[in-house]
Amino acid sequence: MREDKSLLISYLEQQKMDDSLIHDVVEFREKYETAEEVRERVYIPDMPERKS
DSSP states (O other): OHHHHHHHHHHHHHTTOOHHHHHHHHHHHHHSOOOGGGGGGOOOOOOOOOOO
């Protein structure tokens, strides 16, 4: 989870997301973890990096 959290924060920072929103996303994910038996149903889209 720790590595996932770091990757998530890094990705959102690269996307220039506001720090308060990043905090809210991390807080939400910590509160509502995805159950192991349904993890394979969570789709992780390929998103191009936003260029500044």
